[in-house]
Amino acid sequence: MCGIVGYIGNKNSSSILIKGLEALEYRGYDSAGIALIDNDKIKVYKEKGRVKEIRNNNDIDIDSHIGIAHTRWATHGMPSKENAHPHLDNSGLFGVVHNGIIENYGELKEFLQNKGYEFKSETDTEVIPNLIHYYYNIKKDVKEAFNMAVSELKGSYAILLISPLIKGIYVAKLSSPLVIGKGCKENFIASDIPAILEYTKEFYFLEDREIALVGDDKITFYNSKLEEINKDIKVIEWDKTAADKNGYDDYMLKEIYDEPRAVKETLAGRIRKDEKINFPNLNITKEQLNTINKIYIVACGTAMHAGLVGKKALEELTNILTIVEVASEFRYNKHIIDHNTLCIFVSQSGETADTIAALKLARDKGAITIAITNVIGSSITREALYTILTHAGPEIAVASTKAYVSQVVALISLAIYFKEIIDDKKELDNLKEQLLELPNLIDKLLDDTTKYQQIAKEIYQEKDIFYIGRGNDYNIALEGSLKLKEISYIHSEAYPAGELKHGPIALIEENTTVFGIITNEDIAEKTFSNLQEVISRGAKVILVSNLEVTNKKMNIINIPQVDNLLAPVVAIIPLQIIAYYIAKEKGIDVDKPRNLAKSVTVE
Ligand code: M6R
Numbered sequence: 001m002c003g004i005v006g007y008i009g010n011k012n013s014s015s016i017l018i019k020g021l022e023a024l025e026y027r028g029y030d031s032a033g034i035a036l037i038d039n040d041k042i043k044v045y046k047e048k049g050r051v052k053e054i055r056n057n058n059d060i061d062i063d064s065h066i067g068i069a070h071t072r073w074a075t076h077g078m079p080s081k082e083n084a085h086p087h088l089d090n091s092g093l094f095g096v097v098h099n100g101i102i103e104n105y106g107e108l109k110e111f112l113q114n115k116g117y118e119f120k121s122e123t124d125t126e127v128i129p130n131l132i133h134y135y136y137n138i139k140k141d142v143k144e145a146f147n148m149a150v151s152e153l154k155g156s157y158a159i160l161l162i163s164p165l166i167k168g169i170y171v172a173k174l175s176s177p178l179v180i181g182k183g184c185k186e187n188f189i190a191s192d193i194p195a196i197l198e199y200t201k202e203f204y205f206l207e208d209r210e211i212a213l214v215g216d217d218k219i220t221f222y223n224s225k226l227e228e229i230n231k232d233i234k235v236i237e238w239d240k241t242a243a244d245k246n247g248y249d250d251y252m253l254k255e256i257y258d259e260p261r262a263v264k265e266t267l268a269g270r271i272r273k274d275e276k277i278n279f280p281n282l283n284i285t286k287e288q289l290n291t292i293n294k295i296y297i298v299a300c301g302t303a304m305h306a307g308l309v310g311k312k313a314l315e316e317l318t319n320i321l322t323i324v325e326v327a328s329e330f331r332y333n334k335h336i337i338d339h340n341t342l343c344i345f346v347s348q349s350g351e352t353a354d355t356i357a358a359l360k361l362a363r364d365k366g367a368i369t370i371a372i373t374n375v376i377g378s379s380i381t382r383e384a385l386y387t388i389l390t391h392a393g394p395e396i397a398v399a400s401t402k403a404y405v406s407q408v409v410a411l412i413s414l415a416i417y418f419k420e421i422i423d424d425k426k427e428l429d430n431l432k433e434q435l436l437e438l439p440n441l442i443d444k445l446l447d448d449t450t451k452y453q454q455i456a457k458e459i460y461q462e463k464d465i466f467y468i469g470r471g472n473d474y475n476i477a478l479e480g481s482l483k484l485k486e487i488s489y490i491h492s493e494a495y496p497a498g499e500l501k502h503g504p505i506a507l508i509e510e511n512t513t514v515f516g517i518i519t520n521e522d523i524a525e526k527t528f529s530n531l532q533e534v535i536s537r538g539a540k541v542i543l544v545s546n547l548e549v550t551n552k553k554m555n556i557i558n559i560p561q562v563d564n565l566l567a568p569v570v571a572i573i574p575l576q577i578i579a580y581y582i583a584k585e586k587g588i589d590v591d592k593p594r595n596l597a598k599s600v601t602v603e
Pocket of ligand 1: 304
């Protein structure tokens with residue numbers, strides 16, 4: 001998805017902006033551009049393709065101290081230089097970058113065309129600078145013109161405006177992320193914290209429909225009526241190296257190796273052996289929990305797969321019916337939701353458009369809402385009643401790895417927390433001990449990955465790969481399969497093992513690769529039988545299991561024995577690494593797989 005960076009201060013803005021764009025490359029984009037104020041004029045440099053095309057432009061190194069920059073992921077209009085941001089109005093006085101989608105751009109464009117404005121691009125964005133110009137001609141005041149223009153926009157936006165008429169950058173947002181980083185005699189703006197983490201740890205978060213004027217020494221915030229408002233600074237404790245590759249070839253590999261730390265920090269301060277679990281900012285009482293008759297877990301992609309593991313834990317430990325639904329479905333389905341419903345929204349970025357829309361819907365119907373997210377201050381934290389932060393640190397690679405394991409342990413901890421509230425006593429010491437042991441177990445799995453690399457070499461040319469399991473093993477299969485398809489482009493499906501006979505087994509032929517996952521002794525025999533059935537039809541089986549298995553017909557990956565609720569955290573590690581090495585064998589850019597974006601901020 002698109003990325004935004006803005007800078008004002010005493011340094012050369014172009015180098016800071018380009019560095020910021022490079023830090024946002026992981027989000028996926030197809031063109032890039034920057035606009036700088038130079039001698040009372042706006043200069044624009046943009047190209048189709050990579051940020052390095054902008055960096056290589058020698059003209060850009062001018063002495064400018066105000067600028068805005070953008071990486072574009074095409075929505076309206078194909079990837080091209082003309083459609084790349086920034087966009088200027090017809091007079092060249094107003095330069096804008098924009099993330100999001102302007103749903104009413106068609107009517108605004110027609111209105112402006114009737115007033116004589118001409119358009120050079122196919123984008124929805126180009127209406128914004130022209131609308132600002134239109135109102136500026138009437139009001140002769142940039143702040144008023146900016147506010148009048150943005151208040152007419154429907155859809156979602158994060159907008160930065162520069163103009164030689166102002167000493168600052170105007171910013172506005174609606175349902176699209178934007179942060180303002182505070183510096184000393186300089187300030188930064190970005191769609192994502194990692195873009196400016198190198199310069200500051202102090203951030204302001206705009207609420208929807210607020211605007212701000214970011215100067216070099218002062219930031220002024222306004223509500224939609226243009227009354228000045230105060231905002232608190234939030235300190236983000238991520239350090240800069242957390243957003244670097246740190247010697248690893250790719251962010252994804254670095255993030256896999258960061259999983260022990262991510263799990264440890266997500267548990268820290270919440271779980272202690274021999275004590276009740278503590279979620280200091282949750283204020284849910286026994287009386288409230290007793291009235292809750294169902295729980296929804298709503299999320300997308302990997303976060304939804306973590307939700308499936310959470311469902312198992314919540315149902316097993318609290319006995320409350322728990323339903324998991326993908327956010328894009330949830331928001332359009334009819335649900336019986338009221339104040340007796342608890343809705344948990346899981347999102348690494350905290351900015352996924354569908355998840356946020358689903359949250360608002362559930363909240364408006366009276367549900368108790370909890371957000372589980374990795375990003376402090378993200379939109380989801382501002383919409384939910386309660387927030388649980390996973391402390392995975394910045395996740396840059398498109399394929400989610402460390403966020404998944406931290407979401408899983410956060411959800412399981414939450415289930416134990418609820419059980420202790422319901423039963424009014426400390427319990428499940430053994431499960432807590434095992435949770436605390438998980439970082440060591442992951443460490444051991446990461447110690448020697450030779451076998452996983454070997455498997456990747458053997459199967460990277462496959463066209464179809466299947467993953468099967470039952471119960472939590474099916475949840476693991478789903479996540480393993482998603483990881484493989486998104487970064488290796490190999491077609492892959494996950495099935496509940498018992499479903500094979502109801503159709504999918506027709507796809508099994510000589511040498512088809514099937515991953516079997518078996519971590520639950522109680523139903524192990526059933527899955528073994530299903531694996532035998534695919535072997536009899538010629539499949540090559542790779543088994544991930546924590547049971548003692550000797551079977552010459554299967555390639556066996558041993559993982560440590562843990563309670564079945566926790567099995568996804570260890571079983572996913574080999575599957576993530578195998579997917580990673582398959583993608584490497586195929587020469588794919590694992591951090592930026594085609595067509596995908598790290599955070600999906602449009603519907
Ligand atoms: O930021 P979120 O957790 O809300 O993102 C949800 C999905 O878009 C995300 O998990 C996606 O499926 C990943 N690419 C999976 O690796």
